[in-house]
Amino acid sequence: MNLRVVGANLIVSIKSFYREKTAMFFTIAFPIILILVFGALFMNQDNMSFDLCVQDLDYTGSSAQLVKTLELDGKFKVIKLDPAINAAQYTRNNKLNLVLMIPKGYEGSFLQRMALNEPNASVTLTYFYDPSSISVFMKMQILNSVFAGINQNMSGNPPFIRSVETSALAKKYRFVDLFIPGIIAMSVMTLSLFGTVNVNTELRQKGVIRKLSTTPITRTDWILSNILYQFIVAVISTIAMLLVSYAVFRVRLQINAWLPLFIVLDVFAFVGIGMILTRFVKEAQSAAAAANAISFPMMFLSGSFFPLEMMPGFMRTIARILPLYYVNEGLRASMVFDDQMAALRYSAIIGVFAAVVFILGIIATKWEEVR
Amino acid sequence: MTKEAEHTIEVEKLTKRYGELLAVNDISFNVRKGEVFALLGPNGAGKTTTVEIIDTIRTPTSGKVTLLGMDVTKKKHDIVPRIGVLPQGFSSFDRITVRETLQYYSRLFCRMNTDIDGLIGLVNLKDKTKEQYKNLSGGLKQRLGIAIALVNDPEVVFLDEPTTGLDPRARREVWKVLLSLKKRGKTVFLTTHYMEEAELLADTVAIISKGKIIAMGSPEVLIESNANYLVLTLRPVDEKVLKIVRKMGFEPVHDNHKDIKVTVEHTDDVRKMLNTIKDAGASLLSLDVRKPNLEEVFLKLTGEALSNDPAGEVAE
Numbered sequence: 188m189n190l191r192v193v194g195a196n197l198i199v200s201i202k203s204f205y206r207e208k209t210a211m212f213f214t215i216a217f218p219i220i221l222i223l224v225f226g227a228l229f230m231n232q233d234n235m236s237f238d239l240c241v242q243d244l245d246y247t248g249s250s251a252q253l254v255k256t257l258e259l260d261g262k263f264k265v266i267k268l269d270p271a272i273n274a275a276q277y278t279r280n281n282k283l284n285l286v287l288m289i290p291k292g293y294e295g296s297f298l299q300r301m302a303l304n305e306p307n308a309s310v311t312l313t314y315f316y317d318p319s320s321i322s323v324f325m326k327m328q329i330l331n332s333v334f335a336g337i338n339q340n341m342s343g344n345p346p347f348i349r350s351v352e353t354s355a356l357a358k359k360y361r362f363v364d365l366f367i368p369g370i371i372a373m374s375v376m377t378l379s380l381f382g383t384v385n386v387n388t389e390l391r392q393k394g395v396i397r398k399l400s401t402t403p404i405t406r407t408d409w410i411l412s413n414i415l416y417q418f419i420v421a422v423i424s425t426i427a428m429l430l431v432s433y434a435v436f437r438v439r440l441q442i443n444a445w446l447p448l449f450i451v452l453d454v455f456a457f458v459g460i461g462m463i464l465t466r467f468v469k470e471a472q473s474a475a476a477a478a479n480a481i482s483f484p485m486m487f488l489s490g491s492f493f494p495l496e497m498m499p500g501f502m503r504t505i506a507r508i509l510p511l512y513y514v515n516e517g518l519r520a521s522m523v524f525d526d527q528m529a530a531l532r533y534s535a536i537i538g539v540f541a542a543v544v545f546i547l548g549i550i551a552t553k554w555e556e557v558r
Numbered sequence: 559m560t561k562e563a564e565h566t567i568e569v570e571k572l573t574k575r576y577g578e579l580l581a582v583n584d585i586s587f588n589v590r591k592g593e594v595f596a597l598l599g600p601n602g603a604g605k606t607t608t609v610e611i612i613d614t615i616r617t618p619t620s621g622k623v624t625l626l627g628m629d630v631t632k633k634k635h636d637i638v639p640r641i642g643v644l645p646q647g648f649s650s651f652d653r654i655t656v657r658e659t660l661q662y663y664s665r666l667f668c669r670m671n672t673d674i675d676g677l678i679g680l681v682n683l684k685d686k687t688k689e690q691y692k693n694l695s696g697g698l699k700q701r702l703g704i705a706i707a708l709v710n711d712p713e714v715v716f717l718d719e720p721t722t723g724l725d726p727r728a729r730r731e732v733w734k735v736l737l738s739l740k741k742r743g744k745t746v747f748l749t750t751h752y753m754e755e756a757e758l759l760a761d762t763v764a765i766i767s768k769g770k771i772i773a774m775g776s777p778e779v780l781i782e783s784n785a786n787y788l789v790l791t792l793r794p795v796d797e798k799v800l801k802i803v804r805k806m807g808f809e810p811v812h813d814n815h816k817d818i819k820v821t822v823e824h825t826d827d828v829r830k831m832l833n834t835i836k837d838a839g840a841s842l843l844s845l846d847v848r849k850p851n852l853e854e855v856f857l858k859l860t861g862e863a864l865s866n867d868p869a870g871e872v873a874e
Contacts, residue, residue, distance in 0.1 A: 195665035199651055199658075206653040206690070393649040398706075400615055401643035402666040403635070 188407050196412035215427050218374035226436045229362040237326050239263040240286040242274045247294035262329050274315050284320035288313040363436045368518035369491035375421045375453040380478050382417050383461025388474040417454050445521030445530050453514045456541035462548030485511045513537040566591045566745045572621035574607050581607040583769035594746040596760035604769040605749035606646050613643045613716040642707030646718040652692035656683055667710040677705040681735050697728025704735055714745045753852040767860045785850035790820045793844040802838050
């Protein structure tokens, strides 16, 4: 290994990256865009509020009180509909996913039950809904729970089963706090994998590798400079992501020695996979497709975006054999939960994986006879 | 002088197979120190495979290749710092400038004192030093490739088809650079399918066809020994001349719309033909007598044309 040669190669890679402005912008901007979009979507998950169209055909003090109850805890922002219009027709025409209709006679039935103690007096509220809508069932579920509460209050008996929420964690974490380590892991993976595959296949296809094979640069020099370059790009990207996360979402993450360690292991693991891919895929375009085929399932299945609990059982098993899962969980353990033992465990697993694929990558990298 | 000192390259019974394909078939030759050696042949003849085995990019199937007194299959790391290579279809890093590219390759050879400006001057790229590689024309890229091949002041320079794909003007520019290399006394191993290139630059030409070397020697010797005839080009006023020449027993062929080409064995034949034309009252607009060139030698030896792409005029 010759450090002067490694340095020369590193300078060329960094200059090429810096001068390719569009590629540089997207390399840094893509994970930031993901953070901004997902962070904004889920930042106020606890205070989520839905629009709810209500048609009050009764138009009495009692029905108005019911509407007020729906608005009470902020779950719904009520939009009142004219009683004269056809609710079903209106729902269809205006592409609404739910209209709640309070029927005429609501107050009469209410008084019968409350004042006259008539047990059979009841009222039926109608949901006009679009079953193809994803959020409509959540809205109906919330409405049902509000109505169940009202029914229970009217019965006058205290509830038998009660529940109390106590967080098992020392402090309350927001979605965005858990999301950022996943995005860092995913970004470093894509940078290392695509960086290795694209650069190597392109240079091989153009004949640059063949020219380099007639110089004293060795395979080790080349691979080491590639690793260093990927690590520098990964660090720049991670710093940019963290700055945006702190500035926009005020995330509460712990930055310690585990972060660079997991970045290094992430880089080694996916540069190794990239080197193995480069060996078997000849054309630059097919290499990018192959890298996509590996990275896309990995980013969705390994819990970078979604909690693993949302997945069916067999997919959770799959997640546990994916290397990115251990980087995700390791970064969360160190940056969010401050769980040193878990971080150590995850780093050991991804460390062994990185070592194995990196050695295989070195073996797979052909340097001398390139065709 | 010992054999090793005299011969920079020694190739002995070299064979290379790619599966069923026999790319190089049991060839042997030597390259003397300080000479320009051209391996001439059409596409697919085995030129690149041969040069890439000698300059250590590839490994042979069998045979022995010695470069600078060392076995190329065993001493790659000792050989590489002492040679310069312009591989076929050379390319470099798109966004790196001419000067930076030369500095980069110089660092790969761990050379602290490479005369980058001297190299830039040699390949005439002084006004392009800050230009990125991707913005250079084909000819400029090749000239930069030649400069890169010289960053380590090599004892032997390998140039694999240095002018293929270039227009005639760019090709002449590259030839100028190669002629200056020749003047510096470098041992140059050149592969080409352009006749003019080999004739202009090479001290020794080896003609390769279908993996075999079929003739070797200086261009003059090759022509002398393989094409012992004269080529007469006549531009007649009318069709009468063609009939006269045929009647004399020669086999004239139309060279283009206006000229007739006749192959004759002796200068006497030329005199006889001109007298007969004059006696018959026919006349000529022009007349040219010349020795055959390498193209014709190649055609005679292999029965196939070297290249459909004319190399263009020689610079001088």
